[in-house]
Amino acid sequence: MAINTRKIKDFSIRMLIYICAAFSVFLVIGIIIYVLMKGLSAVNWSFLTSVTSVLKGTVGIAGNIVNTILIIFISMVIATPIGVGSAIYLNEYAKPGKVVTLIEYATETLSGIPSIIFGLFGMMFFGEKLGLGYSLLTGSLTLIIMVLPLITRNTQEALKTVPNTYRNGxxxxGSGKWHMIRTILIPSAMPGIITGAILAIGRIVGESAALLFTAGSAKMLPKGIDGLFDKPFQSGGTLTIQMYLSATSEGDFETAFGIAVVLLIIVLGINLTTKALTKHFDVTRKE
Structure with a gap:
């Protein structure tokens, strides 16, 4: 009797897990299908390569795409070495104790702070105190603070998965500590480091609340190479900002859903890239 009861419980739990998994899958598929049905008709070559202009009668997001790429580039160029370096220091150099525990606790706390608070801080500190105003640079510096905990914690966890026999061997x-870290530890932990970096990119791509306070909403393309270098110091709206404005201020839901389609493709590309790179470094490490 007890055996039958246990079998019934195991079967019930297994079915509950399957139902939850199926619900998650159907929910994702349903959202994707709905967004594609609403926005796919708006996506064409002109939509991707032009900017919205009343005079020319065009509707496009090219300027927003450039702004998004610039913010990703600036944020990751600064955040990745700082985050990875911090994780290496905490995991390999710092002695376990109250200071390390406090730093890790602060990092975890930063991860849980609402993004709009980061936006308010970025606007007041980077925008007002440092005089950067509404600009892509202000937005990037704010996003760096937001994604640093993500990169640091992922790198720490990746370093912890490397067996101590690698270090001791x-x-x-006769290898020095930094030589060991550079040639053994980092390559072994590379899949986790890359996963953290790409997850950070995904958060940057999907962020809107913080950028509303810091980067502004301009959507014009830079004029020439000089304009591209000046762009970080100017206001610029990313794809998520433009989607928000199109759906609320402008009431243009067709454009909003078109941008949503582009964002879905970007997120899908990020996920596929993560899996491909992780698999590549796993195979390289085993060889």
Whole structure:
């Protein structure tokens, strides 16, 4: 009797897990299908390569795409080395104790702070105190603070998965600590480091609340190379900002759903890139 009861419980739990998994899958598929049905008709070559102009009668998001790419580039160029370096220091150099525990607690707390608070801080500190105003640089500096905990914690967890025998073996063969970290530890932890970096890119792409306070909403394309270098110091709206404005201020839901389609494709590309790179480095490490 007890055996039958246990089997019934195991079967019920297994079915509940399957139902939850199926619900998650159908929910994602349903959202994707709905967004594609609403916005796919708006996406064409002109939509991707032009900017919205009443005089020319065009509707496009090219300027927003450029702004998004610039913010990703500036944020990741600064945040990645700082985040990875911090994780290496905390995991390999710092002695376990109250200071390390406090830093890790602060990092986890930063991860849970609402993004709109980061936006308010970025506007007042980077925009007002440092005089950067509404600009892509202000938005990027704000996003750096937001994604640093993500990169740091992912890198730390990746470093912890590397067996201590790798460290001891390298040092036992006469390798210095930094040489061991550079040639053994980082390559072994590379899949986790890349996963953290690409997850950070995904958060940057999907962020809107913080950028409303810091980067502004301009959507014009830069004029020439000089204009591209000046662009970080100017206001610029990303794809998520433009989607928000199109759906609320302008009431143009067709454009909003068109941008949503582009964002879905970008997120899908990020996920596929993450899996491909992780698989590549796993295979390289095993070889």
């Amino acid at each position: 390298a040092i036992g063969l």
